[in-house]
Each structure stands twice: as C-alpha cells, then as structure tokens.
Amino acid sequence: MxxxxxxxxxxxxxxxxxxxxxxxxxxxxxxxxxxxxxxxxxxxxFYYAPAAFLAYISFFHWNLFVNGNQFVGLRNFEILANQPLFWRSLFNTAYYVVVLVPTTTLLALAFALLLREMPNLRSGGLSRALIFLPHVTPVVATSIIWVWIFNPNFGLANAILGFLHLPQLNWLQSVTWALPSVMIYTLWHSVGLYTVLFLAGLASIPKNVLEAASVDGGHGWFAFRRVVWPMLGPVTFFVIVLVSVNTIQTFSQIYTLTGGPSSLAGGPAFATTTDSLLIYQTAFLYQHFSLASAMSLVLFVLTLALTLIQKLLADRIVFYR
Amino acid sequence: MRAPLTLILRAVIGMAWIFPVYWLIVVATGARGSAYSIPPVFVPLFHFLPVASVLAHTHLLQHVLNSVIVTTSTIVLVLFTGALGGYALSEVRFPGRSLYFLLALGVMMLPQQALMVPQYVVLYHLRMLNTYAAMIIPFATSTSSIFLFRQFFMRLPTSYRDIASVEGVSTARYLWRVALPLARPAVAATVLLTFISSWNMFQWPLVMISSKSIQPLEVSLTFYMQAFEGHWRQLASVALLALLPVIGVFALTQRYIVSAVAGGELAQKE
Amino acid sequence: MVHRGYARAAAFVAIAAASVILAAYGGPSTTHASAAKGPVRISLWESHSPGGPPGKSMVALVNLFNRTHRGIQVELTVTKASHKLLGAFAAGDAPVLAEVSHYDAAFITAHAIKSWNPYLSGAGGMSAVERGAIFPVTWTNGQVNGQHWRLQANVKVSQLSYNIGLFRKAGISSPPATWAQLAADVAILHKRLPAVVPLAWKDSSAHILPPFLSNGGTLFAPGSHEKKANFVTPAAVETFTFFRRLYANHQMIFAHGSEIRADFAAGKLAIADGTSAGYQKLLDAVAGRFQIGVIPFPAGSTGHTANLAQGLGFVLVAHHTPAQYRAAATFVQWWFSAQPQAYWGSRSGYPPESKLALSAMPSGYLRRYPGISVAVRILESPYTVARPVATAYKEVQGSLDAAFFNAVTGKASVMSALRSLETQANAYLSGSSAL
Incomplete structure (x- = not known):
C-alpha cells in the first residue's frame, strides 16, 4: 500500500x-x-460528510438513532415557515449582517488609510498591532469585560454617555440596543483582521501610481476616488465576502454576552436570537435535531446565495470598470 | 492629512482598541470591585495574589503542554496541506481544480452549530474520540491557509518554475527549496491564524474529549471562569491567563501578517 | 532531504486514505468489555463546572462511592452532556448514566432512556424510609404516568436575597411577605436611597411562573391534558401588571444572574431575584462585606407563596446491560441516602434532596446559611411544583420570557402580550411546531 x-x-x-x-x-x-x-x-x-448527514436528516424525523428514522418530506421546512421565531431569527441575522458588513468594511478601510505608510510618515505598526490584537483573543475571555462595560447602572459605557451628557442606555438589557451592543463587541473584536487585509491591498498598489496621481494635482479625496479606490476593488470584495460569512455565523459572542451557560441566550425577548443561535437551541435545548438540521440547510443556502450575489455584483462593478 | 494629526488619530484609535484588555488587567490586579467603582479606576494596582491563587488551583502546566502539543501539530499539518493545496490551485492544471476551489471555499459557509453531532459520529467511527488526534486532524487544513499559499505562489514569476523544470528539479524540491522560502510571510500568517483558532478552541474539545489529562488549557480555564463567577479578580485573572499566550505569539508574528496577505488576487500574475 | 519529504508525504496520504476507508466501512466494531471480570463499570456524564463547589462535590462523592462499593466503578466524565449525548446516541456510544436538565419526551418516544421503576423497587431497592424522606417535589420531578424517567441529581428553587444594611438604612424593619409589601418596600427604597437599584428581576420563566402561580394561575388550561396554556387569565394580568408598574416607576430592572450578583455585591442593589443555586455565588461575590438576608418569594392573592423546583437529573440510557442498570440504581439509591445528601447539601451550594440529610448536616449549617434553609423550606412547601415536563414546554418558557419582558418594559400592552403568548404557547403544546 x-x-x-x-x-x-x-x-x-x-x-x-x-x-x-x-x-x-x-x-x-x-x-x-x-x-x-x-x-x-x-x-x-470531517465537514462535508457530516453536513450531508444534516441535509439528509432534515427530511426525516430523527429518532436519535441511525436506523428507523421516519421520512417526512418537506414537513420540517413547512414547520419552519410557520414558526414566528424562525422568521424573527432570520430578521435578526439580516439586521446584524446588513449593519455590520458596511460598518466593518468602512471602518477597516478608514483605519487602513490612517495606518498606511505615507510619503512623510512611516506606517503605524504599533496601532495596527493594537487594533488587530482583539481578534486574537478568545471570545469567552473578552466578552466578560464587555458585559461589565455594558452594565446599565454601573458600567463604563453609560459613564461615558453620562460624561457626554447623552441619554444612558440599557444596552444588553434593551430590546432595541441588545443586538447593536453585540455588534459593537463584534466590531471591536474583528475589525483588525479586515484592516490588515486593506493594508495589504494598499501596499500592493505600486508607489509610482500613487505618486503619479499626486503629481497630477490629485490630492486627498480625488486621488483616493480615482486611483486608490479602483485598485482596492478586489480586496474590498474579499473583505465584504469574509465579513458576510463571518457575521452570518456569529455565535459565541451572542451566546456569552446575552446569556451564557446559565440562562437562555438570545434575549431579551428574542432580540438577539440569530439563526445560528436558534439552530443551537433547537438542537441541544429543545432537542428537535431534524428541525435544527433543516434550519442549517436554509442558512447554508442563504449564505451561498448571498456570496453568489456578491460575486455577480463584484464581477460587474469591480472587475470591468 | 497632516502628520501630527494622523499620529494623534493613530494613537487614539490604538488606545481605544486596547483599552478593554488593559481594563482586564486593572480589574484582575486591582482592588476588589474595581470593575464597578464610580468614578472608574483606571490604574492597575498590581496585586498579583488573585492571579497566583488561580495558578495554584489549576493544573496549568499539564494543560499548557496539551495545548502546545495540539497547536504545534495542527500548525505543522496546516502548513503542509495548505502549501500543497495552494500550489495545486496556482500552478497545476487538473480536471476538478475549480471543484476543489469550491470545496475549500464552501467549508467556511457550513453552519457549525448542529454539525457537531454528526462530527461526533465520524470521530467515533475513526476511533478518534478522546485522543489528541481529535483536536488535530479535523483542523489539519484550512481554507485560509490554502488561499494564502495560492495567492503567494501565483505571485512567483512563472519563469522560476520553468527554470526549475528545465534543470530537472522535482516539484517537491521546487516547493521546498524555492517556493516555500519565498512564501515566508504566508507561512507566518498561517502560523498565526492557525494558532489563534487552535489555541482558542473550546466547544470542540469540551464535547470530543473526556479525559482531563489531555484537555487543552482553554477548556480548563473556561471551566474556572464559570467557577470563579462571583470572584471578579480571580475571574479576570483567569481571563488574563487565557489571553497571555495568544498575545505572546501575536507579538512575535504580527509584523509578517500584512505582507502575508498582500498577494494573489491583489497583484496580477505576470 | 527530498526523499524524506516524499516519505512523509506518502505516509500522510496513506494515513488519510486509511481514515476514509475506515469511515466508509462504518468503523471498527466496538466491543463493550463489561461482562468481563472485575467491577461493573458505569459511565456517568455530567456538566457541573469542575472548578466550582457542585463540580468538586460531585467528584468527591463519586470517589467516595467507588471506595465504598468495590463491585461498582462509576466513571465520571465532566462534559457538555446535552451536546455529547445526541452525538453519542447517533454513534451508539452513549453512557449508562447521564445528568440532563429537563428530559425531553423525545428521549422516551425514541426509547433512548429507560424507566427507573424496575430498578428501584423490589429486593435491594430503596427502603421506604429513604424513599419517604425525599422531598415530594424532588421525587416527582421527572415522573410521567407513574414512571420515573429522571431522578433529581440536584434541585434548585427561586428565592430573593436582600441587603440587610440597605433595608435598615431605608428604615424597613422586616422583609416583605406579600407582593403588596414588596411593592411598598421598593417604593421606600427608591425614595430614600436614590443611588440604589431597589429590585433586579430575571426575565426567565422560573421567576415569572412562581408569582403567577401564587396569584392563582395554572400552568395548563384545566382539562386540556397539558395541550393548552392558560395565560389569558386574571392571575397573569395581575402578575404582569404588578411588575410593569414597578418597572415604570424605576423601582426594578431586568438583569442576568451574573450581573445581578455583581450589582448586589457592589452594594448597589437592595433585592436580588435568584435561585438557591446562585446563593453560594452571591456569598462569594459579597465576601462578608455586608449581611445577606434570604426570603422565599412573597405570597400572592391566593394567600400563599408558590415555587418551581428544577435541576439536573439522572437518566438511564438505553442499550446497556441489566447488571449496569442495577449498578446505576445502587449508585442513585446511595446518592439519596443520608450521608451523601448531607455532604451534597453542605458542600455543593445546593440544598439536600432528602430530609434524612437535615440531621446529618454539620450543626448550625442551616442557621449560618439562610439561602439553603429557605430553599429547604420551599422544597417542603405543598405549593412548590415541579417544572413542567410537557413536550415543547421549553419553547413555551422562551415565549413566556419574551412576553413578560415586552409587557413589563412597555414594549407591548399586558393584554396583547398575553394573547400572543397564549397563541404561541398553544401552538407549541399542541405539537404543531415540531415533530
């Protein structure tokens, strides 16, 4: 052999x-x-074979064992379609993705522009390291800091709002602000990675192109709009796809910030119940594994569709400028 | 933009981003209850007793060793499979290449939560439950490593390989002697990214590993975080201990990471 | 150099190929070497954090059992039992004993767990004294149609902790005994101590159902055989409106357990809603800086207090040998006997589950720890009920939490919250929301 x-x-x-x-x-x-x-x-x-099992079992009523499962056709999907909580979770996921994709991308781009090597300035290596560092940290360890920060009565976030004479918020205890609080944590945790991707994109733009742009009188916004931005097209697309895939799958920080092991995560009042959290709860808490499998399949198809749409848009906008 | 303004902005953002980690140090080594004192306390007191008591209560060394074994083996294997896969994608023409590309890309999109149940079954049938291999082999490759290497190898001038080919140099030798050394930043980035995911792994070992003796550090620390819930300083100390190794590796490799990702799709192949 | 590279590559490819071939053949057949000589081995999966008091007590008790029962070896695995169990069922690798929260009817219909009854009665079964000493609500917790499917490994009830110093400062001499008194007390606290949060509550069913029950509510519509909820009732309106008024007057906040404990320990919260299981953590957080009082939930319009008992329970997993089941039953019977219960009741932070433990516990323990003695009192009360085990009741609880939060914070009117809750709950209970 x-x-x-x-x-x-x-x-x-x-x-x-x-x-x-x-x-x-x-x-x-x-x-x-x-x-x-x-x-x-x-x-x-280790991945596709288990995924195939999930896809298969989503058409069955799984009885916990391998044999003797009852084929139920599309019944699980029908149940999902009639379940308000499932639609709520899709809405929450969409809200989370729609807010985080542009904000993360723009913030990362802004940070990259600020930190890049400039004609009269070296690149901001230390700041870059500090911005990237949260991405390295385990979510379980750093989310506890943010639970303290978001404490409505004695936390730092409200202390800062109070200092600025702004109205104080209930953060994770508010239906309106709970998901945005998780977004803030996610932005803090992940923007460094995307900043570095943009920095790499900026570094790959030949120096003479940038110089030529500035000789032509292209300064500031003009140079960025006409020279830098078009050349960042591919990396921007890559970042957008990556942020999308990662935000759709966000689980750990929602779990730890909104409930943790001791209470039902995803609250208050389902305000932070995203699709991946609901899959988790449906499988392991409510013990409806087939239903969770069906949800997984729906989520996978949606992720794939989103990526394909992004790819089609990118082909039109980015590459054939 | 003016240089001083840029510098100030850079400093402000850097400090803002590191602040929560800094604050963890303040809470861990500060006075009892400093997480909630109003006005906030911003200066660490460097009381290391809580950290020491956590160290005394955990079999830290054994778990660190386990994590090192798992993480190192994973990194070595990911470099191996990633470089081979990346090379195949960038240099070798074979039917099914785009299928492989999709395979690697699609893994990122699989929803992870429910997957663990069938994954448990696979590990069971491979007799891998409760072994180091359970924490290593399933993670012995990654989409990002394959794509990083692909991007790097695509940037290498085709002439390098042509010369190597004319000289009668084998693919393995070319990869080992020419391509890999040139792709050093990709290696560094893969090391860093693999280290992050392998070292921070939590749910997986919790389900797939049952004996304490091979449990990685992160699992034991997270258990202690739950146990110390009422003791903030100990809790913060545990979190801090969980952060230190990753921060250390990060400090050593972070400067490569920008150059590592600058490649491939961003630069056209000659 | 190059050749070694080949060898390594070849070895790796070979190993990987072998793995796949193994997977394709469904893996090697496993041999359960349990009938062999030596002690009967039974695996036990549980999920208490090993660093904390319950986890340490569990390990100590299992070790004690193994030392005193030469013929049986309990092998304890601390794990995420609920995750692992599903995978283990599918793989055919499940343990003999598992500690699960709320068993699900799905386990029974799939014949995945076995009834304890045959192993607890008859010769060698539990003695009448031991059996009678277990608090009734604990004993019936996992019981369906006369069969015991899940025997409580630990039990917790909801209760209130209060900062005695802050009460004195506000001039309140005794803790509230009725919901009306609670409302009056938090109003006084709010007025006299403006920097203090009077009351923190959890948006969780175990803290909503007890006041609802004490106001005369019922878990299910009468005669519906647990297929219909009963939330559009005066009892529910009274309960929801009560908390809604406190919230509107800034006399209460919603928070999670860890935050409640942190706020309370910082001396910035007067009354903390919680469970008996959180009491030990509260003591840790406060660390003796002030005195903590503990009371059961106040009495409602029925004139009595009510509570819900819940916790993890031992289940017998199917497809093991009778010898292993008998060994498991021996372990569980031992678990409910006086000495282990006294140890568990005085070390784990949980109350004991049997009256036999009360006299065997260290003297003065219950006096020193009001959180545990109040929990014992609640367990003895006839108005404490087991958390419902109807199919899909967990989903109902989720909907209840959401409806309560929305109604109390003013996101929805009490009536509309209750109506949509009832619709949702009935959909879950009737079985149309899952197979």
Missing part, C-alpha cells in the same frame, strides 16, 4: 519534465490530485 503510493508520488513529481504530451497532461493531473488529496480528504470526511 505504502510502497505503491510512494511510487505514485515519484511518478507525479516527474510530471514536470519533458514536452507536453497526453502522458504529461495525465501526470500533471495526477500530481494535482496528489497535492489536494490531504486537504480534500479532511474537508470531505
């Missing part, structure tokens, strides 16, 4: 030599399969 694989490996590593023939094409294909095999296997065995 192993020796034949070694021979196989030797054969594909020779694939790069000689003129291109059918044999060479075949060898290159074999090389390709050999190279992607380790990662593809892991994806298939």
């Amino acid at each position: 192993i020796s034949s694989r070694a021979a196989f490996l030797r054969s594909f590593t020779r694939a790069m030599h000689g003129p291109r023939s059918i044999g060479a094409t075949l060898r290159e294909a074999l090389l390709g399969y050999g190279l992607v095999m380790p990662s593809a296997l892991i994806f298939l065995v």
